[in-house]
Each structure stands twice: as C-alpha cells, then as structure tokens.
Amino acid sequence: MSLLEIRNLSVEFETAHGLFRAVDGVDLEIDQGEMVAIVGESGSGKSVSMLALMGLLPWTAKITADRMNFDGQDLLTISQKERRKIIGKDISMIFQEPMTSLNPCFTVGYQIMEVIREHLGGTKKELKKRAIELLGLVGIPSPETRLRAFPHQMSGGMNQRVMIAMMIACNPRVLIADEPTTALDVTIQAQILELLGELQKKQGMAMVLITHDMGVVAETAEVVNVQYAGQQVERQDVKGLFNAPRHPYTHALLNALPERATSKRLPSIPGVVPGLLDRPTGCLFNPRCKFATDKCRSDAPDLHSKVLCHYPLEDGMPTNNHPGVSVAEGNS
Amino acid sequence: MFRFILTKLGVLIPTFLGVTLIAFSFIRMLPGDPIELLAGERGVTPERHAELMANLGFDRPIWEQYFSFLWGILHGDLGVSFMSRQPVLEEFLTRFPATVELAGCAIIFAALIGLPAGIIAAVKRGSAFDHTLMGISLTGYSMPIFWWGLLLIILFSATLGWTPVSGRLSALFWIEQDTGFMLIDAFFSDEEGAFKSAVSHLILPTIVLGTIPLAIIARQTRSAMLEVLGEDYVRTARAKGLSSFRVIGIHALRNALITVVTVIGLQVGVLLAGAILTETIFSWPGIGKWMIDSIFRRDYFAVQGGIVLIASIVMMVNLFVDFMYGLINPRILHRR
Ligand SMILES: Nc1ncnc2c1ncn2[C@@H]1O[C@H](COP(=O)(O)OP(=O)(O)O)[C@@H](O)[C@H]1O
Numbered sequence: 189m190s191l192l193e194i195r196n197l198s199v200e201f202e203t204a205h206g207l208f209r210a211v212d213g214v215d216l217e218i219d220q221g222e223m224v225a226i227v228g229e230s231g232s233g234k235s236v237s238m239l240a241l242m243g244l245l246p247w248t249a250k251i252t253a254d255r256m257n258f259d260g261q262d263l264l265t266i267s268q269k270e271r272r273k274i275i276g277k278d279i280s281m282i283f284q285e286p287m288t289s290l291n292p293c294f295t296v297g298y299q300i301m302e303v304i305r306e307h308l309g310g311t312k313k314e315l316k317k318r319a320i321e322l323l324g325l326v327g328i329p330s331p332e333t334r335l336r337a338f339p340h341q342m343s344g345g346m347n348q349r350v351m352i353a354m355m356i357a358c359n360p361r362v363l364i365a366d367e368p369t370t371a372l373d374v375t376i377q378a379q380i381l382e383l384l385g386e387l388q389k390k391q392g393m394a395m396v397l398i399t400h401d402m403g404v405v406a407e408t409a410e411v412v413n414v415q416y417a418g419q420q421v422e423r424q425d426v427k428g429l430f431n432a433p434r435h436p437y438t439h440a441l442l443n444a445l446p447e448r449a450t451s452k453r454l455p456s457i458p459g460v461v462p463g464l465l466d467r468p469t470g471c472l473f474n475p476r477c478k479f480a481t482d483k484c485r486s487d488a489p490d491l492h493s494k495v496l497c498h499y500p501l502e503d504g505m506p507t508n509n510h511p512g513v514s515v516a517e518g519n520s
Numbered sequence: 521m522f523r524f525i526l527t528k529l530g531v532l533i534p535t536f537l538g539v540t541l542i543a544f545s546f547i548r549m550l551p552g553d554p555i556e557l558l559a560g561e562r563g564v565t566p567e568r569h570a571e572l573m574a575n576l577g578f579d580r581p582i583w584e585q586y587f588s589f590l591w592g593i594l595h596g597d598l599g600v601s602f603m604s605r606q607p608v609l610e611e612f613l614t615r616f617p618a619t620v621e622l623a624g625c626a627i628i629f630a631a632l633i634g635l636p637a638g639i640i641a642a643v644k645r646g647s648a649f650d651h652t653l654m655g656i657s658l659t660g661y662s663m664p665i666f667w668w669g670l671l672l673i674i675l676f677s678a679t680l681g682w683t684p685v686s687g688r689l690s691a692l693f694w695i696e697q698d699t700g701f702m703l704i705d706a707f708f709s710d711e712e713g714a715f716k717s718a719v720s721h722l723i724l725p726t727i728v729l730g731t732i733p734l735a736i737i738a739r740q741t742r743s744a745m746l747e748v749l750g751e752d753y754v755r756t757a758r759a760k761g762l763s764s765f766r767v768i769g770i771h772a773l774r775n776a777l778i779t780v781v782t783v784i785g786l787q788v789g790v791l792l793a794g795a796i797l798t799e800t801i802f803s804w805p806g807i808g809k810w811m812i813d814s815i816f817r818r819d820y821f822a823v824q825g826g827i828v829l830i831a832s833i834v835m836m837v838n839l840f841v842d843f844m845y846g847l848i849n850p851r852i853l854h855r856r
C-alpha cells in the first residue's frame with residue numbers, strides 16, 4: 189500500500205450557475221521518496237485537488253472520493269481535529285504566491301516557530317534554534333537576523349524559501365508544492381526547484397509537484413499525472429511521457445515546449461481550458477484537439493490503459509480505428 | 521516621520537482656523553444675546569442693555585472681537601463664562617472627566633460587543649446570526665439618539681425601575697471628586713453603595729451613546745474580517761494545522777484590526793457629538809450638557825471656547841489614530 193493514495197477524487201463547487209465540477213475522477217499514488225508531478229494548464233483543477241486533500245477548500249466545495257488514505261488513515265472520514273494533526277506536520281503544502289501566502293503582520297521567525305510549537309512543541313530557545321537551522325537549510329543568508337524580518341521586507345524568492353522552511357519544519361512525509369516558482373523570476377525559479385529537489389532527497393520525502401511547465405517536469409519528476417479541465421487524462425512515468433505521449437493534450441503540451449518549437453514565436457495550444465459555462469459535450473478536450481471526431485464531440489471517453497481518450501496516440505498518430513487525419517481539421 | 525507631521529500640520533492649521541471662525545459666528549448668528557436672555561421677561565432698557573454689552577466687550581467691531589478670540593486662544597485664554605464668571609477653560613476641565621467617563625464606557629461597550637459580533641458574523645457569513653446582526657446594526661446605526669434614550673428610560677427606569685433616570689450618582693452620597701471620574705472616585709470613597717450607584721447611573725447613557733459606534737464597529741469588523749479571511753496567508757495558517765482559534769483569532773484578526781482600530785478611533789468625533797444629546801437626556805453633567813446650557817444662555821465665550829476645545833480634541837485623537845495606524849501596520853512601520 190502506498191504512503192498516500194487517492195482514488196477517483198471529485199470536487200464540485202456550488203456556484204451561482206449551479207454545480208461546477210472542478211475536479212473529476214483524479215487518482216494519485218505516491219510513496220516515500222517519490223516525486224510525482226501534476227501537469228496541466230491553469231484552471232485544470234490541480235490546486236483544487238490538492239487543497240481537497242489538505243481539507244483547505246471552502247464550504248462551497250463538495251468532495252467525494254473512493255479512497256483517500258494516508259499512512260493507513262482514512263482522510264475521508266477523519267475529524268477536523270485529527271486532520272489538523274496531520275496537515276502542516278506529515279502532509280504540508282507550499283503555495284504559488286509567496287508574497288501573499290505569508291502573514292504580513294508577523295515576523296518570519298514567529299511564523300516558522302508557530303508551526304513547530306503547534307505540532308512538536310519545545311521551549312522558546314529550542315524553537316528559535318530550529319528556526320535558524322531551517323532558514324539556513326533553505327539557503328537564507330544570516331538566518332539569525334532574518335528571523336526578525338517581516339515578509340514585505342524580503343523578495344519573493346526569499347519569501348518562498350521561508351515558506352519552504354515553514355512547511356518542512358516538522359519533517360513532513362509528503363510535501364505538496366503548488367506551482368512554487370510560477371510567481372518568481374526565471375533565475376530564481378531554477379534555484380527554488382533545485383532546493384526542493386535537494387530537500388526531497390535529503391529528507392526522503394514524497395513530493396507532489398504541481399506545475400504547468402513541462403520543462404520542469406522533465407528535470408524533476410518520476411511519475412507524471414496530466415490533468416485537463418479537472419480530469420486526469422494521462423498518467424505515465426516521465427520517460428514514457430516524453431518519448432511517447434498517448435493523449436493528444438500531453439502531445440500538444442510537449443509540442444508547446446520552447447525547445448521543441450519550430451517557429452520563433454512561443455507556441456501554445458490554441459483556446460483555453462473550459463470553465464463553468466463553456467463545458468463542451470463529449471470529450472472535454474475536443475474543441476482544442478486536432479484529432480477530434482464526431483464521436484469525440486458526442487461521447488465522453490473512458491480510461492483506456494491510463495489514457496482518457498477514444499483514440500490514444502502512438503508515435504504521434506491516433507489509434508483505435510481513427511477515421512483518418514482528413515476528418516481532423518483543427519477548429520480554432 | 522518629520523514629513524508625516526509636517527503634512528498633517530498643513531491640514532490641521534487651516535481646519536483649526538475654520539473651526540474658530542465657525543464657533544465664533546455660530547453663536548452670534550442665533551437670535552438674542554446674553555443680556556436679553558438674562559433679563560428674561562422683565563426686559564431691560566436699551567441704555568442699560570448697551571451698557572452691559574459694552575462691559576462684556578460686545579460693542580467692539582466684530583472682526584476685533586474675533587481677533588481677540590484668536591489672540592486669547594494663542595495665549596491659552598478662552599475668556600470667562602458669562603454665567604458662572606469662571607474661566608471657560610476651567611469650566612470645561614471640571615466637566616470634561618464626566619464626558620470622558622461616559623464616552624470611554626460607551627466605546628468599551630461598543631467594542632466589547634461589536635468586535636466579537638462582527639467576527640462571528642464574518643466567520644458564519646450568510647448564517648441566521650449574520651443576517652440578524654446586520655439587520656440590528658443597520659437599525660442601531662440609524663437610531664435617533666433622543667428617541668432611543670427616552671425609550672430606554674421609559675422601559676428600564678419608569679416601568680421596571682431598574683435604573684436611575686438622571687445624573688451620575690444618587691443624591692444620598694457625597695463623594696470627593698478627586699479624579700473627576702465617578703467610577704474611580706466612588707470606588708475609593710468610604711460611602712457604601714456609592715460605586716454601585718455610579719455604575720447604575722452609567723448603564724443607560726452608555727448604551728444610548730454606544731449604540732451607533734457599536735453598529736459601526738460590528739459592520740466594519742465583519743467586512744474587514746471577510747476580506748482578510750479570503751487572504752492567502754489565512755489559508756497558509758490553516759495549512760499549518762493550526763486551531764481555528766489561532767487561524768481566526770490571531771492570523772486573521774491581527775490583520776483585520778488594522779482597519780478596525782482606525783474605525784474605532786474615528787468614532788471619537790461621533791461619540792462627542794452623540795454625547796451632547798445623551799448628556800442632555802440623562803442630565804449628565806459633562807461638556808455636552810454644558811454646551812447646550814451655554815447655547816441656551818447665549819454664553820458667547822463658553823460656546824465658542826467649548827467648540828474650539830472639543831474640535832481640538834477630535835483633531836488630536838484623529839492624528840493619534842493616524843499615528844497608531846502606522847504603528848500597528850508592520851508594512852508602514854518597517855518599510856523596506
Ligand atoms: N472556491 C471556488 N469556487 C468555485 N470555483 C472554483 C473555486 N476554486 C477554484 N475554482 C475553479 O476550479 C477550477 C480549477 O481551479 P484550480 O484548481 O485553481 O486550477 P489550477 O490550479 O489547475 O490552475 C477553475 O475553473 C476555478 O475557477
């Protein structure tokens with residue numbers, strides 16, 4: 189049994205326009221020391237699925253799942269109080285916006301020591317020593333003085349390091365990093381990713397890395413979940429995914445990588461992830477898929493060997509008796 | 521800091537001059553003058569009237585009177601009350617503690633109820649409690665003070681007989697006014713039951729004066745908390761596995777208080793305005809009642825001096841609130 193196992197997780201939001209299914213049948217399995225990436229464009233329900241695991245969604249969210257187990261505990265039936273003993277300690281999460289994710293009214297030191305005191309306890313002196321140690325660990329220069337700094341006195345990169353320090357403070361077994369570098373400068377992005385990779389190895393944590401950047405995935409992850417409009421469309425190990433993507437969406441994401449681009453312009457997939465009001469019938473990706481057929485427009489596909497597609501790709505071409513490329517004029 | 525003070529002074533000085541001008545002309549625009557009102561129905565001959573007015577210096581040109589008023593302010597001299605023959609400043613200072621005591625109790629009452637109510641309403645947004653509280657606070661906000669005071673008197677004093685109707689203390693007691701604050705003086709006096717009497721005299725005026733600030737504080741706390749509860753750092757606090765008390769009472773509230781404290785501070789002007797009516801209803805011997813009495817007697821010096829003093833206090837408190845805002849907001853205090 190895996191350390192963390194999620195089966196068929198769905199999240200529905202009550203909205204003014206009715207129920208909105210932001211996450212639809214997502215699976216996740218991760219073991220000690222493993223690194224799984226969740227990839228997908230903005231709005232694919234990557235954050236929502238992990239927030240559901242953490243129990244951090246607002247009350248408008250309805251969460252259902254066949255299974256949600258962590259280390260033998262059933263997270264679906266657990267009480268709020270028991271969950272609070274796990275999150276921040278055994279499972280912790282780093283967010284996308286370092287500048288707004290730290291409390292502006294408290295010092296960096298206070299915010300780090302607070303989480304240690306909550307879960308592990310200790311005297312003031314011990315807490316302080318541990319906080320300094322953590323700040324050093326995440327590569328913050330002169331940690332003793334930084335302890336007294338407020339978040340707004342530091343750069344985004346530094347704040348993200350503080351956030352990481354705070355979230356690894358209790359030696360979590362699973363660390364979820366939700367686009368930890370998206371809000372940062374390109375030069376800082378690589379440093380933060382490197383730091384996370386190092387920490388993961390050093391501490392033997394399981395790590396879920398959420399990103400919309402396939403380039404990041406290639407360098408870090410072992411297993412990749414590709415998510416689109418709330419659905420998990422493909423799951424593969426990283427090598428297979430890059431060599432032989434099976435879902436047209438994965439294929440398109442890889443083609444959009446700058447180093448694979450053939451033209452000068454940064455390529456991207458035309459169109460956007462459908463939201464609440466523009467959900468298509470059939471396969472959710474069909475309006476943007478260059479292989480879409482009438483069947484794709486009317487019938488929702490089932491999972492065929494970990495790919496959510498009527499015509500999984502092989503060598504970049506659709507299989508399963510696809511009626512032919514002539515039908516597949518991409519509609520933009 | 522220096523620039524902060526300088527810009528504030530740039531606003532305060534013209535405001536202050538405006539206040540002196542309004543205070544000076546307002547009371548003189550009312551029909552009648554102090555001598556006429558003193559003479560009452562008996563009347564006074566025009567010669568005697570002119571003589572008495574001249575004695576008080578009211579025969580001088582109006583601009584000369586205004587400048588001597590300003591000159592007096594610069595020297596800390598607000599003239600002598602025509603009625604009591606006491607310096608206006610002294611009159612003001614003897615009554616001021618009574619008003620401070622009332623206003624202080626009112627603001628504490630308003631904050632003690634308004635803060636928690638606003639927090640609960642925000643946390644349980646959309647609940648029955650939230651809707652009820654917002655409804656009540658809207659009513660409270662638009663409550664006419666006079667009507668509200670009389671209603672409470674009729675109910676609690678006249679019908680139920682629970683609370684006294686007027687004054688600060690039962691006539692049975694004699695208390696040495698050491699501090700001017702009845703609660704403190706009564707507490708340390710030898711008179712048995714005096715403290716209880718002082719408290720019971722305070723209850724209704726406190727409620728009446730505190731109602732509008734209570735409504736404002738509850739609403740502002742709610743909206744500040746609602747805004748803060750949606751912030752990323754509150755989610756981070758939850759993600760740390762902290763208790764709801766820490767998440768709401770420490771992480772969210774600390775940020776919401778930055779606005780709420782400012783709102784509470786700015787209530788001081790509202791309170792002093794409300795105190796004038798409240799003190800009149802309950803015969804509370806503070807500066808509000810003194811102002812009203814002085815206006816009815818056309819006590820020119822008392823009114824103009826009193827208005828200037830009250831306005832100065834409001835301006836000083838607002839300045840202090842501005843300053844406090846910087847102190848409790850780390851983003852201003854510790855600039856990069
Ligand atoms: N609290 C919420 N209420 C309603 N819809 C939400 C809420 N949070 C997120 N969503 C919607 O869920 C979808 C997935 O969001 P998200 O998980 O943040 O995407 P990603 O992290 O993949 O960019 C989006 O369409 C978003 O608008």
Ligand SMILES: [Mg+2]
Pocket residue numbers: 234235236284366367
């Ligand atoms: Mg996201």
